[in-house]
Amino acid sequence: MIEPLKVLIVEDEALLAMELESLVEEAGHSVVGWATSSAEARKAVDTTDADIAFVDIHLTDGPTGVDVARYIGERRKSMVVFMTANPKRIPDHFAGAIGVIAKPYTMNGLLSALRYLQEGVRRPPPKSARPAGFTLSPAFETVWAPTS
Amino acid sequence: MDWKRTRESADAWHMTDDLHVEHGKGDPFAAAIRATRMSMIITDPRQADNPIVFANDAFLRLTGYQRQEVLGRNCRFLQGPKTDKAAVEKLRKAVDGVVDTSIDILNYRKDGSTFWNALYISPVSNDRGELLFFFASQLDVSDRKRSERRITADKERFEKAVQERTQELEAALEARTTLLHEVDHRVKNNLQMIASLILMQRRTIKDEAARQSLTTTLERIEALSTMHRRLYQSKDVGRLDVSDFARDLISDLLTASGRTHINSKLDLEPVSISAEKATPVALIVNELVTNALKHAFSEQPDGTATGNIGIRMSQPDGHLNIEVSDDGVGMAGTVSETSFGMRLIKSLAKQLHAEIGWHDAAPGTKVVISIPNEPQHKENAS
Numbered sequence A: 001m002i003e004p005l006k007v008l009i010v011e012d013e014a015l016l017a018m019e020l021e022s023l024v025e026e027a028g029h030s031v032v033g034w035a036t037s038s039a040e041a042r043k044a045v046d047t048t049d050a051d052i053a054f055v056d057i058h059l060t061d062g063p064t065g066v067d068v069a070r071y072i073g074e075r076r077k078s079m080v081v082f083m084t085a086n087p088k089r090i091p092d093h094f095a096g097a098i099g100v101i102a103k104p105y106t107m108n109g110l111l112s113a114l115r116y117l118q119e120g121v122r123r124p125p126p127k128s129a130r131p132a133g134f135t136l137s138p139a140f141e142t143v144w145a146p147t148s
Numbered sequence B: 001m002d003w004k005r006t007r008e009s010a011d012a013w014h015m016t017d018d019l020h021v022e023h024g025k026g027d028p029f030a031a032a033i034r035a036t037r038m039s040m041i042i043t044d045p046r047q048a049d050n051p052i053v054f055a056n057d058a059f060l061r062l063t064g065y066q067r068q069e070v071l072g073r074n075c076r077f078l079q080g081p082k083t084d085k086a087a088v089e090k091l092r093k094a095v096d097g098v099v100d101t102s103i104d105i106l107n108y109r110k111d112g113s114t115f116w117n118a119l120y121i122s123p124v125s126n127d128r129g130e131l132l133f134f135f136a137s138q139l140d141v142s143d144r145k146r147s148e149r150r151i152t153a154d155k156e157r158f159e160k161a162v163q164e165r166t167q168e169l170e171a172a173l174e175a176r177t178t179l180l181h182e183v184d185h186r187v188k189n190n191l192q193m194i195a196s197l198i199l200m201q202r203r204t205i206k207d208e209a210a211r212q213s214l215t216t217t218l219e220r221i222e223a224l225s226t227m228h229r230r231l232y233q234s235k236d237v238g239r240l241d242v243s244d245f246a247r248d249l250i251s252d253l254l255t256a257s258g259r260t261h262i263n264s265k266l267d268l269e270p271v272s273i274s275a276e277k278a279t280p281v282a283l284i285v286n287e288l289v290t291n292a293l294k295h296a297f298s299e300q301p302d303g304t305a306t307g308n309i310g311i312r313m314s315q316p317d318g319h320l321n322i323e324v325s326d327d328g329v330g331m332a333g334t335v336s337e338t339s340f341g342m343r344l345i346k347s348l349a350k351q352l353h354a355e356i357g358w359h360d361a362a363p364g365t366k367v368v369i370s371i372p373n374e375p376q377h378k379e380n381a382s
């Protein structure tokens, strides 16, 4: 049994955050915080201890998700996965993030992504197949999915 | 030899006089040169500085000089400040090299006005190859030069206008694309919200039939989600490749069903369809695949079900053909007319002007849909 993940949710839509929290917990992981803006997110990053942060690009204070990802990356506390309906907003270097779960994801797509990320974070590289709708950043592509 | 040479030189001089005075009358060639509308001169390279020794009336008319003003002078008095130095240099080389040359050069009249001179110079030698004179003709081509310049200017203006218009259109296209992405972004967020609402509702329900019905609804919403996600990933947000959608859909439905003994067999050509067709196509494929998963395979005593689900997509001339097959229990020729799933499939097929048929695949079922689709090469379409 691989150790479950501690998840930070950075998402401005309450409904989506709520449902994401339920799915994460049903899958056996825990949610350590929820932030809706970049300021809240910074505070949550400093006060919690997450393994992974799901970060939406568009937050209540604008398209600040990439800044949040950079902030998390500088503190080297947790890993980042973007979760957005607008993946083209993500810079080519992904601000150090693992990749992106494109919205709208399916329930099964999210559960598969959680399994994949759990393996990738705890025992990299992940063994399961990369789920549809999940895209790795170029940097993680070379480590997690080298083309044999 | 010397004698001959002197004589010829003297003759050359005299010829000039003769042309004006006597010989011209008897010599039709000399008369023609004197009278032609083409400006002509002759210079003598054997005299110092190669002076003009003959000029016809057309030359005097063209340049505005009197005959005595030009005779004995080198032609360079025709040049002025705006005369191209390179053109002058080319002329000098031709004269030094004793070869003929033609060149367009800007010349000046006596009154200081300018004209474009299509100048032709050729050396004239005797039978022994000794250079005697240069013959030069001048043609005023100012009009031609003016229209050349006008054409160049017009062309530049036109190109600039085209470039400006292209930039405007590119900017408009970019704005349109950004707007489309923005709208699309909202559509996708809303699809995610709808799915979340259904999932939340389902959590509160104990009744298995009610839960199942919400699950079926969620599957339909998620088929649209998968299609919209693909639509946005394609370069052109107005089109998508349905084969990508089919791959995502079947892997999602198979893992969601948890039935690890059912395999998918995909035979997918890339088929591009427009965004309007995407929704009905996504829903039909979802109904057929979920039907196969739900109804085709009977469970073994150990609770597992084994079998294959196939999707084929091809595009023979102007059609999109989709085939969803299974090797399960089959439908025994009974295609329900009343159940909701079937009605949904048939209505959507009608919307797409598609033909749809259920076939006994022995074992299993094969459903074939043929949808009229526009030509695949975008360059040819629209």
Ligand SMILES: Nc1ncnc2c1ncn2[C@@H]1O[C@H](COP(=O)(O)OP(=O)(O)OP(=O)(O)O)[C@@H](O)[C@H]1O
Binding pocket: B216, B287, B291, B292, B294, B295, B296, B326, B328, B329, B330, B331, B336, B339, B340, B341, B342, B343, B365
């Ligand atoms: N691939 C298949 N193999 C065997 N039986 C099938 C298959 N597809 C459909 N059927 C039969 O046809 C019936 C009608 O299908 P239909 O999709 O309309 O309804 P449903 O799947 O039972 O419910 P829903 O309305 O939620 O889709 C099914 O109940 C099933 O008995």
Ligand SMILES: [Mg+2]
Binding pocket: B287, B290, B291, B341, B342
């Ligand atoms: Mg059905």
